[in-house]
Amino acid sequence: MPIPGLVKLAGPYGLKVIGSCLTCVMREEGIFCRLSPEALHELNSIRRSSFYPQGAVLFVDGESPRGLFILCSGQAKLAASSREGKAITLRQAERGEVLGLSSVIAGEPYPVMAETLVPCEVNFIPGPEFLRFIRNHADVALRVAEHLSMELHKAWAQAKLLALAPNARAKLAQLILAWGAGQGKPAPEGLRVPFNMTREEIGENIDATRETVTRLLSDFRRRGFIRIKGGAILLLRPDCLRTLLEQD
Amino acid sequence: MPIPGLVKLAGPYGLKVIGSCLTCVMREEGIFCRLSPEALHELNSIRRSSFYPQGAVLFVDGESPRGLFILCSGQAKLAASSREGKAITLRQAERGEVLGLSSVIAGEPYPVMAETLVPCEVNFIPGPEFLRFIRNHADVALRVAEHLSMELHKAWAQAKLLALAPNARAKLAQLILAWGAGQGKPAPEGLRVPFNMTREEIGENIDATRETVTRLLSDFRRRGFIRIKGGAILLLRPDCLRTLLEQD
DNA sequence: GGCAATGTGTGACCGAGATCACAGGGGCAA
DNA sequence: TTGCCCCTGTGATCTCGGTCACACATTGCC
Numbered sequence: 001m002p003i004p005g006l007v008k009l010a011g012p013y014g015l016k017v018i019g020s021c022l023t024c025v026m027r028e029e030g031i032f033c034r035l036s037p038e039a040l041h042e043l044n045s046i047r048r049s050s051f052y053p054q055g056a057v058l059f060v061d062g063e064s065p066r067g068l069f070i071l072c073s074g075q076a077k078l079a080a081s082s083r084e085g086k087a088i089t090l091r092q093a094e095r096g097e098v099l100g101l102s103s104v105i106a107g108e109p110y111p112v113m114a115e116t117l118v119p120c121e122v123n124f125i126p127g128p129e130f131l132r133f134i135r136n137h138a139d140v141a142l143r144v145a146e147h148l149s150m151e152l153h154k155a156w157a158q159a160k161l162l163a164l165a166p167n168a169r170a171k172l173a174q175l176i177l178a179w180g181a182g183q184g185k186p187a188p189e190g191l192r193v194p195f196n197m198t199r200e201e202i203g204e205n206i207d208a209t210r211e212t213v214t215r216l217l218s219d220f221r222r223r224g225f226i227r228i229k230g231g232a233i234l235l236l237r238p239d240c241l242r243t244l245l246e247q248d
Numbered sequence: 249m250p251i252p253g254l255v256k257l258a259g260p261y262g263l264k265v266i267g268s269c270l271t272c273v274m275r276e277e278g279i280f281c282r283l284s285p286e287a288l289h290e291l292n293s294i295r296r297s298s299f300y301p302q303g304a305v306l307f308v309d310g311e312s313p314r315g316l317f318i319l320c321s322g323q324a325k326l327a328a329s330s331r332e333g334k335a336i337t338l339r340q341a342e343r344g345e346v347l348g349l350s351s352v353i354a355g356e357p358y359p360v361m362a363e364t365l366v367p368c369e370v371n372f373i374p375g376p377e378f379l380r381f382i383r384n385h386a387d388v389a390l391r392v393a394e395h396l397s398m399e400l401h402k403a404w405a406q407a408k409l410l411a412l413a414p415n416a417r418a419k420l421a422q423l424i425l426a427w428g429a430g431q432g433k434p435a436p437e438g439l440r441v442p443f444n445m446t447r448e449e450i451g452e453n454i455d456a457t458r459e460t461v462t463r464l465l466s467d468f469r470r471r472g473f474i475r476i477k478g479g480a481i482l483l484l485r486p487d488c489l490r491t492l493l494e495q496d
Numbered sequence: 497g498g499c500a501a502t503g504t505g506t507g508a509c510c511g512a513g514a515t516c517a518c519a520g521g522g523g524c525a526a
Numbered sequence: 527t528t529g530c531c532c533c534t535g536t537g538a539t540c541t542c543g544g545t546c547a548c549a550c551a552t553t554g555c556c
Contacts, residue, residue: 080404082412083494090407102397105390111401134390141389142353142382148396149350153359155403156328159338162411163455164330167512198533207411212513214535246331416543446503460543462505 020044031147032070032098032140039137046133047123058099058114058122065103065110067126071095074120078112079204089204091154092117098147104130105144162207166248171206172216173244176226180235191235195228279346279395280318280388287385294381295371306347306362306370313351313358315374319343322368326360327452337452339402340365346395352378353392410455414496419454420464421492424474428483439483443476 032043047070052058058069061080073095081087090112093099099114104127116122125133134140165171176193184191199213206213220226225241227234235241280291295318300306306317309328321343329335338360341347347362352375364370373381382388413419424441432439447461454461468474473489475482483489 080408080412082414084414084496086412086414088408088411090404102400105393106397106401108397108401111404134393135386138383138386138389141386141393145353145382145389145392145396148393148400149354149356152350152396152400152403153354153356155400155407156338156359159403159407159410160328160336162407163336164328164334166330166332166334169512199535200533209514210534211515211536215513218535248332447505448503457544458504459506459545463543466505 031096031143031150033096035143036137036139039133039140042133042137043125043140046129047125049121049123052116052120052122054116054118056116056120058116059110060113061111062109065100065107065127067124068098068100068104068130069114070123070125071097071099072121072123074122075117076114076120077117078114080112087204088207089201090158091151101144102148102151105148166246168206168208168212169216169219170245171208172202172213173220173241175202175206176220176233176235177238177241179233180238184235187234189227189234189236191238193233193235194231195233196231279344279391279398281344283391284385284387287381287388290381290385291373294377295373297369297371300364300368300370302364302366304364304368306364307358308361309359310357313348313355313375315372316346316348316352316378317362318371318373319345319347320369320371322370323365324362324368325365326362328360335452336455337449338406339399349392350396350399353396414494416454416456416460417464417467418493419456420450420461421468421489423450423454424468424481424483425486425489427481428486432483435482437475437482437484439486441481441483442479443481444479 033040035043049072052074058076059066071093075095076093076099077089078091078093078099079087079089093114100110103110107127134144161171161174165174179193179195180191184193186192198210199217200210202208203210203213208216217226217228220241221228223240225235225237227236281288283291297320300322306324307314319341323343324341324347325337326339326341326347327335327337341362348358351358355375382392409419409422413422427441427443428439432441434440446458447465448458450456451458451461456464465474465476468489469476471488473483473485475484
């Protein structure tokens with residue numbers, strides 16, 4: 001039986017539990033984390049913490065907006081799919097980001113679906129309570145606007161990636177370079193990026209099939225631009241990848 | 249010589265001048281129009297009205313965010329282009345919408361460029377003044393969040409249109425249906441939609457070339473789905489267009 | 497009038513990438 | 527071990543739509 005008030009250290013799926021917004025280590029990074037003490041207290045009181053395994057669906061396309069989801073730890077993707085089964089991922093969300101925010105604000109159905117990519121700790125906030133919260137705290141509304149601006153810019157970046165790139169090779173190069181810029185760590189031979197997506201998932205990011213992703217990655221490897229070794233991808237020649245972005 | 253305080257009725261480019269937020273006929277529709285009287289007064293004092301001809305560029309991709317532009321009348325497009333000259337329009341903005349808002353909020357360069365499609369009356373608000381304004385008026389921040397949510401949903405819809413449609417035919421059908429839903433007026437034979445884009449501009453909306461747009465429109469016309477007569481397009485069989493969305 | 501600029505229609509060709517088919521190969525549980 | 531499932535690699539083929547080329551219409555301007 002859990003002792004009330006005591007924060008457990010090991011949660012489901014082997015996650016380290018964060019538990020409270022007040023003691024969260026993420027407080028520097030997350031958009032909703034840097035708030036005034038009162039706002040943070042109120043936020044902490046209306047949030048409901050839960051844990052999801054990999055592959056859990058937080059909400060689906062077309063569902064009316066129950067509320068929003070704060071990704072305290074883990075990763076998730078926002079995706080859409082056509083009726084014929086073609087799927088595309090519109091954005092990857094990292095910890096600290098908020099999912100479903102725009103739908104709650106606009107009062108419209110979620111336009112995309114959200115799915116966890118790894119085990120995640122998620123805080124759920126019901127829509128009506130969040131709207132009440134935001135109306136009471138002017139600083140929160142501005143934070144919300146900032147987060148939505150970031151989301152909008154990422155959405156446009158994705159649309160530009162999809163439509164403006166001359167071919168699939170450029171799209172894949174750009175994706176890999178973005179990984180490098182985002183989470184790459186310097187290594188003796190180049191940038192090292194953790195890498196655990198399947199070719200199919202990569203394809204859903206750049207609107208290409210599994211087979212072409214396979215062929216292009218082999219091509220990059222053959223040309224010495226990258227090296228792939230279980231769980232990580234090594235960017236040996238980011239400069240060469242960059243030249244692929246524009247040339248046909 | 250203009251008489252001070254007297255609102256002119258005919259402006260440049262044959263536009264009817266709106267002139268003041270307080271007397272604007274748009275006050276029902278625009279996001280920034282339904283505000284408290286004090287907020288509206290302050291907004292009216294920091295805005296600067298100007299008029300642009302067709303094809304004027306309000307800001308370009310990569311420019312640091314001087315401020316935001318309220319589209320009082322007219323239409324504009326948000327577009328991006330690659331260095332090789334390929335262009336794509338990401339969104340059409342109608343009167344009442346705000347351009348550049350997300351960049352001012354986020355303090356990041358405009359990620360797209362904005363260009364007027366017809367002569368427009370535009371209110372410019374410098375970024376710093378707008379940020380001061382928004383911090384003083386909690387209700388405005390919420391409006392901003394609502395507008396950004398709308399923009400985000402439209403951006404995702406555009407990305408889905410581009411990536412999920414099985415072919416160019418489906419993309420064009422979807423675009424035409426969207427026109428019909430947005431600004432179509434019932435006519436004896438079907439929905440009548442004003443239509444003054446070139447095939448090339450249509451192509452930039454659906455990521456296709458001028459030639460394929462020509463071929464597809466001819467195809468739709470031959471099959472009796474639409475009729476095109478100078479300045480308007482008549483949707484004769486929207487149901488048939490809808491069947492094209494999914495089938496290959 | 498001529499003439500340039502711009503938008504449109506159409507055919508011929510071709511190439512990137514989707515699709516289909518099949519062969520490994522690694523992890524995992526029974 | 528066997529079997530199953532999922533991921534991966536690779537060849538053969540097909541097809542949509544891009545590219546090129548050219549004819550024609552319309553408009554506006556000198």
